[in-house]
Amino acid sequence: MRATSFRAALGAVTVLAMAQGSPGFAQALRVGLRAALDVADPASSYSPNRNITLQIYEPLLLQDATLKPVAGLAAAWRMRDPTTWELTLREGVTFHDGTPLTAEDVAHTIFRNQTTDTPLTYKSDLREIVAVEAEGPRTVIIRTRTPQPQLTFSLATFGIVSARATKDARPDDFRGGKAAVGTGPYRWHRWTPGQGVALTRNPDYWGTKPHWQTVDFRFVPNDSARVASLLAGDLDVIDAVPPGLTDRVEKAGNTRLMSTTAIMMIYLQLEMGREQSPFVTGEDGQPLPRNPFRDLRVRQAFSHAINRAAIAERAMEGAAEPASQFMAPGLDNHDAELKPVAHDPARSRALLAEAGYPKGFHMTLACSNDRYPGDAKVCQTLGQMLGTVGIQTRVETVPISILFRRRSAAPDGGPDVASFMAGYGSPNGLATSALSSLAQTMDRDRGRGGNNYTGYSNPELDRMVSEAEAEPDDARRTGLVRQATRQAISDSAIVPVYFTKAIWGLRRDLTMTPRADSFTFADTVRPSK
Structure with missing residues (x-):
């Protein structure tokens, strides 16, 4: 070539x-x-x-x-x-x-x-x-x-x-x-x-x-x-x-503006690796006997509590697009049929009750305040939305350098928060790279799951991503990526919130x-x- x-x-x-x-x-x-x-x-x-x-x-x-x-x-x-x-x-x-x-x-x-x-x-x-x-x-x-x-x-x-x-x-x-x-x-x-x-x-x-x-x-x-x-x-x-x-x-x-939809996805990670999380507590401030985020119903409730359209239109004032997956429209293996998780507070509360948390719980959410446009404002908005369904959220906004350190700062090597907001844009522009980094089981020696700080692990998804990377046939590779993407979103391996729009000002x-x-x-x- x-x-x-x-x-x-x-x-x-x-x-x-x-x-x-x-x-x-x-x-x-x-x-x-x-x-x-x-x-x-x-x-x-x-x-x-x-x-x-x-x-x-x-x-x-x-x-x-x-x-x-x-x-x-x-x-x-x-x-x-x-x-x-x-x-x-x-x-x-x-x-x-x-x-x-x-x-x-x-x-x-x-x-x-x-x-x-x-x-x-x-x-x-x-x-x-x-x-x-x-x-x-x-x-x-x-x-x-x-x-x-x-x-x-x-x-x-x-x-x-x-x-x-x-x-x-x-x-x-x-x-x-x-x-x-x-x-x-x-x-x-x-x-x-x-x-x-x-x-x-x-x-x-x-x-x-x-x-x-x-x-x-x-x-x-x-x-x-x-x-x-x-x-x-x-x-x-x-x-x-x-x-x-x-x-x-x-x-x-x-001056003038120039813009484009960016590859950067703003998402939330929910720490589900620990059996008990010191950062998820009851009303008395004591850690709950079991980490709620190990239950898929709780992770789904968390996602249904988020009004992505409101964040994109109001908190971001139109400079974002609600996200349903890892890749933005127009980029590699974006699945047009995969829509954002619906904002449904009633469903969210019902799922929490079904999982054994009818009154919700308390947790921390950490976000950057100097990395992405509107990041601190979005974080506060997320905290308010979660609070309406019973997930009482303590929002902490810090410089991105500190947030990165906190992702693995706990004594057991996990994050020192229950959830954090970050951004990811696949450096090579491929969906397989995003899936591998964010959703595959973390394995430093094999270079997989490099940004998966949640403890999420699904051997079937691991297999699909690895097969997609090695598949020479475009159609078959697309099918594998689509399966892996839908599996990861269904499991709430991450919680996509929105894709940013890159906006420049210039003379x-x-x-x-x-x-x-x-x-x-x-x-x-x-x-x-």
Whole structure:
């Protein structure tokens, strides 16, 4: 298979715009981001980190705006047999230090991603790779344990690093030190934790040269402050425009909005692994004899208590779509026949009574307050909805970094709350990846269930997901994914709430390519005239 470079195509548009009188080539772009980078190592799969690092370290294949793989560092690829992929590296690609990209760098990167201790990694997407070999400097052979017909989707998620520069690298070496060497359109310049990241143009980039001389990413978690900075002209582009402030951006004379439905699903996880939960109590404040969430009827009652349409329309002011499953409409294996769980408080109360909780119970719900647009507001709304059916909810909103730590902070390794709200967008754009990460039985050694902190385990679902990943026939794979999705939702392995809409604000004289992953890549922003 061969394809034209996605970045090169965008670059051609940029060159045309410049020829028509756009601002000069040596320009600075100032971008305001809601979520901050917390790890500079490109082995991290956390979305805010990837938003920055993928502009420095490029994948073998790039992702288009809907997350489909297109040519990148690999100019061609094919399956030699069901368990062997062959990729041909693009000629003339060099790292930022001038050294050429080779197959050895690819092999080193994949092994590094499989063995890293960095939190939130690509291990689950690479778990079936058993060998990476170099056949000369430009040919990479990847061998897998089982057939992996969609491996190219996963190869498009992580950046390739220099084997020479990252050998024995420490975390500080990626913060502008010797390891901060990629092949991307921008070079690492400076990171001020909690404040921002500065990048500079790579003049030796293999594709069309980037438009921006410098890119200044500023971390502005406060929604009002981020919008105000755009309107004042202190920022050129901002992400995650909150629903309540879209009118201000749209009606201002110097700014505009751009948006798309995103892959990010906001969901709830219910801790069901413990026999008794210290975070679910009776009216006396004492833990109940048995964890209610181990009963499917209670999990169903929890889901029926949620008015997803009201959250999407009112709490999110139209900037969300009620979710019924793992993948948003228009993305891989979205099941149009699977509708959101109905808001039915009467049914919810009846299920609680049937399960032995006619008066409900008390619990904690933890959410972030700095990661997703409206996250703290939605969390409070969820607490109120649950309270109306007897699930008295103590809502705790904290920074996302703290929420992530709390997911496995209890003495037994489980979450230190009964339920928490988080977001998940499959990095490779595949439903199988979402199912594996969120619903398969957690098995760190096998790279499965990496984000399944509930204790949920269903061997039949595990089998369906694994079979779907290895199935070469598209129709059969779709059937397996549909079965697994419906099983997971029926079991309330997770409780989907809504899909976010990615909304950007930008100067009126700029345009950009909205992406389903909500990333703000500098080389997709360009003059509109």
